Amino acid sequence: GEDVEQSLFLSVREGDSSVINCTYTDSSSTYLYWYKQEPGAGLQLLTYIFSNMDMKQDQRLTVLLNKKDKHLSLRIADTQTGDSAIYFCARGSSNTGKLIFGQGTTLQVKP
């Protein structure tokens, strides 16, 4: 299977919480990232977590890392229509910074 896997699509109502999940296979990863890509645009770094952390919170974003299960999630509280985008999970190494990306999860926020 793929090294980094994500579900392809998530639809939520405005104001609800969104949870985007990601699994990976390589336990040597040092950092795990979430990037946001709006249509036709580049990759915006949303947040990242060091592999020895379990959780990181940044305003409406909460990242949870279960290192044992190699599972990463991104929770977006109070989801807005402007959050509609593709969200990429990626794993990386502190030695080189090279990232391996998942396929991306398209988040659709309905008003």
Place this chain on the structure above:
Amino acid sequence: EPEVTQTPSHQVTQMGQEVILRCVPISNHLYFYWYRQILGQKVEFLVSFYNNEISEKSEIFDDQFSVERPDGSNFTLKIRSTKLEDSAMYFCASFKGTNTGELFFGEGSRLTVL
């Protein structure tokens, strides 16, 4: 906030032509990368560059591709003889280095090969 800048934003070229994509990484970053994203697909690693040489490259990065940091600020990707399948968005990224996870991408250069 410092950012990675890329030019051109879009380039259309004929098959077989040479293309150079340019990037200006963040000034105090040490590692530089090129990634590509074929339309609708995931982002794929092409090459990493550190200390003025290629540190790693993927199997996509064949002899048609080369990278250069000609003047200490620009970081370029050259495709020697473009093929139809080279049509993609090419992203430059820069990474501060160890003990930090900050890896930032540019807005991308869309290459269309006809």
